[in-house]
Amino acid sequence: MGKKKSAVFLVLISIVIAALCFVCTVSFHYGTDNMNTFNSVISMIGKDAELGATLPDGQNYLGGSYAAVYYPEGVLSAREYEEDLAALDGAERDAYAERYVRYPDANGAVYLEKETVCGEDGAPTEAFRTSFAATTEVVRDRLSRLSENVRLDVKDGFTLRVELPAEMGQQTTVFNYFAYMGELSVKYGTSEDSATAFSFRHDETIKDYVKGAHAATAAGGTSYVQIDFTKKGREAVRSWTADAAESSATMYFLVGDAHVIEMGVNAAIDEGSLYINNTSNPFSAAAAAAIAATIDTALDYGDTGIALTVGDAVRLDAAFGDLALTLLYVAFGVCFAGMMIFFFVRYGLLGFAHLYTYLLYLFALILCIWAIPMLYLSVSTFLAVLFGSLLLSVADAMAYESARRDYDLGKTMVSSVKAGYKRCFLPVLDTHIVLALFGVLLFAVSLTTLSVFALTFTLAVAFSGLCSLAVNRFMWAVLMSLSRNKGAFCKFKGKEDDDDE
Amino acid sequence: MSDLKKKLFIVFVALSAAIVIAGIVLYCLLGFNRSAERPESYTVEVSYDVIVDLADGGAAIEKACEDSFAAQGLKYLSKTKSPMLDEDSLVENSDHLLTYTFASAPREKLAAAADAVRAAIASSGSAENAAYDGTNVSVSVHSLAQERFYDAAWRGAVALATGAVAALIYLGIRYGLSAAAAGCALTLDSVFCTLGLYAIARIPVYAYAPLVAASVAAMASALLWMLVCIKYRACFKSPEYAGLPVLDVTARAEREALPWVLSAGGALAAIVAIVGAVAADGVMLFVLPLLIPVAVSVAGTLFFAPFVYAPVKKALARRARKKGGYVGKKKAENKE
Numbered sequence: 001m002g003k004k005k006s007a008v009f010l011v012l013i014s015i016v017i018a019a020l021c022f023v024c025t026v027s028f029h030y031g032t033d034n035m036n037t038f039n040s041v042i043s044m045i046g047k048d049a050e051l052g053a054t055l056p057d058g059q060n061y062l063g064g065s066y067a068a069v070y071y072p073e074g075v076l077s078a079r080e081y082e083e084d085l086a087a088l089d090g091a092e093r094d095a096y097a098e099r100y101v102r103y104p105d106a107n108g109a110v111y112l113e114k115e116t117v118c119g120e121d122g123a124p125t126e127a128f129r130t131s132f133a134a135t136t137e138v139v140r141d142r143l144s145r146l147s148e149n150v151r152l153d154v155k156d157g158f159t160l161r162v163e164l165p166a167e168m169g170q171q172t173t174v175f176n177y178f179a180y181m182g183e184l185s186v187k188y189g190t191s192e193d194s195a196t197a198f199s200f201r202h203d204e205t206i207k208d209y210v211k212g213a214h215a216a217t218a219a220g221g222t223s224y225v226q227i228d229f230t231k232k233g234r235e236a237v238r239s240w241t242a243d244a245a246e247s248s249a250t251m252y253f254l255v256g257d258a259h260v261i262e263m264g265v266n267a268a269i270d271e272g273s274l275y276i277n278n279t280s281n282p283f284s285a286a287a288a289a290a291i292a293a294t295i296d297t298a299l300d301y302g303d304t305g306i307a308l309t310v311g312d313a314v315r316l317d318a319a320f321g322d323l324a325l326t327l328l329y330v331a332f333g334v335c336f337a338g339m340m341i342f343f344f345v346r347y348g349l350l351g352f353a354h355l356y357t358y359l360l361y362l363f364a365l366i367l368c369i370w371a372i373p374m375l376y377l378s379v380s381t382f383l384a385v386l387f388g389s390l391l392l393s394v395a396d397a398m399a400y401e402s403a404r405r406d407y408d409l410g411k412t413m414v415s416s417v418k419a420g421y422k423r424c425f426l427p428v429l430d431t432h433i434v435l436a437l438f439g440v441l442l443f444a445v446s447l448t449t450l451s452v453f454a455l456t457f458t459l460a461v462a463f464s465g466l467c468s469l470a471v472n473r474f475m476w477a478v479l480m481s482l483s484r485n486k487g488a489f490c491k492f493k494g495k496e497d498d499d500d501e
Numbered sequence: 502m503s504d505l506k507k508k509l510f511i512v513f514v515a516l517s518a519a520i521v522i523a524g525i526v527l528y529c530l531l532g533f534n535r536s537a538e539r540p541e542s543y544t545v546e547v548s549y550d551v552i553v554d555l556a557d558g559g560a561a562i563e564k565a566c567e568d569s570f571a572a573q574g575l576k577y578l579s580k581t582k583s584p585m586l587d588e589d590s591l592v593e594n595s596d597h598l599l600t601y602t603f604a605s606a607p608r609e610k611l612a613a614a615a616d617a618v619r620a621a622i623a624s625s626g627s628a629e630n631a632a633y634d635g636t637n638v639s640v641s642v643h644s645l646a647q648e649r650f651y652d653a654a655w656r657g658a659v660a661l662a663t664g665a666v667a668a669l670i671y672l673g674i675r676y677g678l679s680a681a682a683a684g685c686a687l688t689l690d691s692v693f694c695t696l697g698l699y700a701i702a703r704i705p706v707y708a709y710a711p712l713v714a715a716s717v718a719a720m721a722s723a724l725l726w727m728l729v730c731i732k733y734r735a736c737f738k739s740p741e742y743a744g745l746p747v748l749d750v751t752a753r754a755e756r757e758a759l760p761w762v763l764s765a766g767g768a769l770a771a772i773v774a775i776v777g778a779v780a781a782d783g784v785m786l787f788v789l790p791l792l793i794p795v796a797v798s799v800a801g802t803l804f805f806a807p808f809v810y811a812p813v814k815k816a817l818a819r820r821a822r823k824k825g826g827y828v829g830k831k832k833a834e835n836k837e
Contacts, residue, residue, distance in 0.1 A: 050783060066591060067583075079548055079639040107612035109546075109641040136648065144650045149709075152648040161645065172591050313591060314583040314598050320783035331779040335772050379787050380713050386772050387720065394724075394765050427731040430675050434723050437671055438664040442716065445660030447653040449709045450716065454660070457720070 006481040013356060013475075020363040027056035045369055046167035046376035048449075049149060051325045052318030061317070063325075063377075065151075066171045069312040070139065070160040070179055072132060074116035076100065077159075077312065081111040103157065110156045117158075124158065131305040132158055135181060138301045139308075142178045145293040146286070147447045160308075163316070167376045170286040177294045179308040182256020184210065184298040186233075188240045190249050192259060198236050206299065209233035213295040215288035223288035224277035225261060227253070227295065234272050241269045255298040256307070261291050285373070320379075328382055335386060339393055347400055348491035349483070353475040354396050361392055361467040368459050380453040388460025391435065395428045395468035404492050413486040421473055432465035503752075506808070513804040517694050524697020536604070537705035537786055539578070540647040543603045543611055545570075547618065548585065549638045551595035559599060562638070565621035566601060569614040577601040611642045650708070657712040661692070665719050672723075676730045679817055683810035684726050687801045691718040694801075695794040704790045713787075718794035721769060725762050725802040732758035733810070747815045755807050766799035 024041040037057035044062070047053065052063025071077065076084075081100060088096055100111040101122045112118050119125045136152075139160055143150045151163040162178070164171045184206050189195030198209050211228040218224060229237060237251075248266035251274075252259060263276045277283055283291070318324060339358070343351035365385055369375045403420030407413060439458030443451055483489040547566060553559055559582065570577060585596040603611070618640050665688050673681030695718040698704075699711055736742050736754040745753075770792055777789035 066586070068588060078641045082639060083637070105608075107608070107615065107642055109643045140648050140650070144652050147653075150650075152650075153645040154648065155645050156643050172589065175588065175591075310588040312598075313586040313588045315586060315591070315593070316581060316583055320781045324781035324784050327780050328776070328784065331776040334775050334779060338771065338775075379784050380709075383713075383717075383773075383776070383788070383791070386776070387717075387769075390765070390768055390772060391724065393768070394728075394761075397764075398761075423735075427727075427734075430671075430731075431724065431727045434668045434671055434727055435720060438668040438720060438723060441664035441667050442660045445663055446657045446712075450653070450657045450660065450712050453713060453716070454664075 003481055006478045009478050010482070013478075017356065017359050017363070020367075021359070024363050024366050029056075041370045042366055045366070047318070047325065048167060048376050048378035049163070049165040049316075050319045050379065051328070051377060052166075052322065053325050061315075062167070064166050064315065064317045065163050065319070066166060066175075067161060067163040067312075067314050067316055068175045068310050069155060070162065070308040071311050072117075072135065072158060073307045073309070074113035074128075075158050076111045076113070078102075078109050078111065080311070108156065110158060112158070127305075128158075134301065134304040135306045135308065136160060138181065138297050138304060139178055141297050141300070142290075142293040145296070146174070146289055147451070148286075149448050166315075168286050170284045170290065173287045174290040175310050175313065177260065177290045179310050180255040180258040180260065180294055180298070181304055181307055182254075182258070182298065183303045184295060185254045186210065187252040187254065188237075188249060188265075189252075190247070192250075192252050192262075195250070195252055198233070204232075209236060210299055212299060213292040215283075215285070215292040217285060217288075222277055223283045223285045224275050225283070225288050225292045225295070227274045227276065229272055229274070234270070237274075238268065238270045241265050241267070244268055253295060255294055256303065260294055325377075328379070332382075332386070335389070339389070343393075343396075346397075346491065348489060349479070350400065350476065350490040353472055353479050354393070356475045357396065357467045357472040358389065358392060360471055361388070361463045364463050365456075365460055368463075369456065372455075375452060375456060378449065378452065380449055381456040384453050384457040384460055387457060388464045391432070391461060392464040392468050395424075395431070395464065396472050398424045398428060399468065399472065400490070404490070407487065407490075407492040413480065413490075413492075416492075417473070417476060417480075421469075425469065428468060429465065432461055436461045436465070506804075509804045510808040513800065517690050517801075517805070520697040520701065521690075521693045524693070524700040527700040528696070531700070531703075533700060533706050533711055534703040535706060535708075537707055537783075538647060539602065539604065539645070540649075541605070542578075542645050543606055543608075544643045544645060545577075545601045545603075545611060545615055545618075545640070546643060547599040547638065547640050549597055549599070550636060552636045553638065554595070554597060556636075559597060562599060562618070562622060565618050566599070566614075569617035569621070570601070572617065573610040573614045575603060575606050575610055575614060577603050608642070615640045615642050653709070654712065657709070658715075661712065661715055661719060665692075665723075668723055672727070672730070676734060677814070677817070679810050679813035680726075680730045680733065682813050683806040684723070684730075686809045687722050687726055687798075687806040688719050690801050690805055691722040691794065691798045694718075694797045698793050698797070699790065704793075705786055706790075707787060710787055710790075714791060714794050717791055718798055721766070721795055721798035722801060725766055725798055726806055728761045728765060729755065729758040729802060729807065732761075747818050748811055751807065751811045751814065759803070762799065762802050766795060766802070770795045770799075 027038060027040045027043050029037050037055075039056050043053065043056055047063030049063070049065040052061060054061050069077070085093060085096060099115070100113055101118060102108045103110050103112045103124070112124060114122065117124055117128050136154060139162070140152055143152055143162065146168070148168050149165055153161040155161040162175065164174055168174075185197050186206070186209070187195035187197045198206065200206075200208070209230055209232050211230055211233075213225060213227045215223060215225055240251075244265045245267050248264065251263045251265055253261045261276055263274060340351060340355060343354045347354070365388070369377065369381065375381065399421055402424040403416045406416035406419045411419065436458055439454050439461055442454035443458055446454060480486050480489060487493065545566065547562055549559060549562060553562065579602045581600045583598045583600065584593045585598050586592060587594050622638050622640070669681050669685050669688070672684050692715045695714050696711055699706060699714060732754040733751060736750050736757070742750045742753060773788060773791045773795055777785050777791075780788060
């Protein structure tokens with residue numbers, strides 16, 4: 001490559017890298033009174049429940065989690081009880097106090113309604129305990145279908161504390177829908193009040209009509225809920241909607257008394273599955289998953305006998321503390337400095353080729369993590385990026401050492417680089433393929449945090465392979481053509497030979 | 502195979518076997534140490550409204566809480582101050598929730614501390630200090646018991662196994678059955694020794710930490726073993742070592758691969774150590790134990806996998822010679 005061409009390429013690549021570096025890492029205020037903020041890409045990447053940071057504009061907090069408590073009917077928090085009691089006086093107050101017993105003791109945090117929850121001895125009945133255990137299982141099953149890093153605790157024996165990561169989105173939908181308890185019912189009519197349900201025979205249940213529900217995402221990115229019917233269910237729906245072309249109606253799906261989802265019908269339906277989305281307010285993936293989980297678990301578990309209400313919602317900051325993210329960035333800086341020191345010491349100015357290659361790898365990965373909705377910054381994804389960095393460094397070092405071997409034997413720099421890359425191309429490719437295979441399958445089969453780690457790792461391996469085999473060689477050619485003493489440039493010992501092309 | 506190497510191999514196998522067996526027994530009896538997740542805990546929660554927030558931001562309440570905990574000899578694990586939200590919209594209302602978490606504490610002491618906090622808050626609304634007049638402060642003691650999700654763990658284990666099998670199949674296709682067999686033994690050893698050490702050392706783990714550690718062990722083993730396999734292939738194809746016994750060639754290849762294995766393993770260990778050292782407590786708890794899978798992978802690559810590879814390679818080469826078929830010429834010979 002000619003010197004002029006190389007210089008032009010080098011300037012262009014430097015500008016691109018500088019621009020990427022600026023966009024990815026620098027946040028600043030601008031405009032009148034600094035009213036506007038440019039948020040860097042890295043500040044806008046979602047964070048998981050353990051990491052978190054406020055956006056540079058000071059408006060939003062990324063990361064952390066939301067928590068809420070589910071109270072069964074007949075169970076009150078001490079706070080609510082005290083507030084209700086404080087609003088009453090005289091006989092009303094005494095009557096109210098008489099209705100409840102504090103649980104588990106005089107310092108308990110919840111009050112149980114004697115009539116609905118307790119037996120004659122003032123203790124929770126066995127029936128209530130059984131129903132609560134079944135309700136806990138329903139909520140646990142629903143949360144497990146979200147494929148998110150969620151947490152469920154039994155609080156004070158008879159309430160449920162649910163914690164959802166903030167980056168998941170649609171927490172309101174999830175909290176409210178997952179509180180719906182009861183049997184699944186399907187109704188059809190012009191309004192919910194006048195709608196009619198499937199008419200079962202005495203030996204039939206809803207399971208004889210509805211197989212299940214799950215969420216999916218269409219090719220265009222729209223999330224929807226798919227509800228599958230049995231043969232009987234399909235016939236019933238066909239019979240219902242036979243006149244829909246003349247007078248449109250709506251199909252309602254309810255869990256207990258709560259309306260979960262509906263679908264407008266203006267033509268006859270003769271399908272085994274219904275695909276429901278909300279065109280005016282499209283479902284997010286999390287909302288679709290929550291709706292499908294609510295319907296499917298209602299089908300599986302039926303009515304547990306307990307109704308839940310949502311209360312005590314709070315927002316929680318990063319579990320590891322606000323400093324955790326900053327310290328991770330510092331650790332990255334230390335690792336980066338160590339890597340570059342090694343390359344500059346071992347390979348001299350050839351270290352710049354690795355620097356350019358690495359920066360392109362890093363910014364490509366940052367942009368992918370920001371752009372792909374399911375990816376977010378967590379300790380495990382951070383480690384995946386660093387592992388990919390190690391892989392890239394090993395691959396580059398293999399190429400440099402391979403070329404050094406030939407140069408030390410007396411070959412020219414150009415033929416040494418050619419022979420070196422030829423020798424190490426397949427081994428480097430094989431290493432990347434082995435690790436990529438591992439990452440792809442780990443992503444495809446696993447759930448939650450491991451899945452995110454695996455996808456990030458696979459992307460890191462892919463970019464590492466591309467950068468080490470293509471970008472690094474190109475940068476080497478560009479930088480080397482600007483150097484007079486190629487051997488000294490790369491700190492290779494051997495015969496001097498000028499063979500500029 | 503030198504005597505020293507044989508001894509190291511035997512020691513490694515014995516140690517691995519002991520770790521795996523002890524790890525399995527301890528896991529079956531006690532599981533992993535999930536104390537970091539706080540599977541069972543107590544909290545003292547104080548909810549207060551905007552009047553308190555405007556008065557002093559809740560500083561007096563925090564002081565009252567911490568004084569009463571100290572008086573009862575209670576030490577809390579964490580303190581969080583969270584804005585309370587409207588349940589329907591998750592928009593902040595003006596209330597706040599101050600939560601102190603305890604790993605374990607006698608309920609009477611927590612109750613006594615809660616009573617002391619209530620008394621302190623009530624007195625802070627006196628005539629001398631009317632800052633908390635009209636406030637709505639509630640103090641309560643709670644117990645929490647975590648519900649576990651097993652599906653993600655099972656899926657993760659299956660995913661790990663599937664990914665490892667696919668990677669090893671590719672390794673076998675490209676580098677031969679002996680490389681795949683040794684890689685398989687190394688991966689299994691690394692993963693189970695890592696999990697065994699986590700169980701034996703009772704390292705506190707979060708939900709997914711054992712799976713991430715097992716993944717790191719598998720990936721590190723794959724990377725380091727690939728570096729050795731690359732040298733094996735180069736040496737077996739090199740005319741310099743043509744005609745030498747299989748064990749001699751493998752020994753030379755392992756010597757050439759040693760700096761690469763130590764450098765890559767050392768770099769990985771350095772990354773984990775740096776991130777773990779320059780980290781918040783929670784991150785440190787997660788990252789520093791990852792030195793275990795890195796160390797196990799390096800040790801296995803040096804002292805275990807080569808001793809599985811060499812005999813298998815030797816046996817396969819002997820079988821190929823017995824068959825008397827075309828076994829292929831070295832590339833260099835073909836060129837000549």
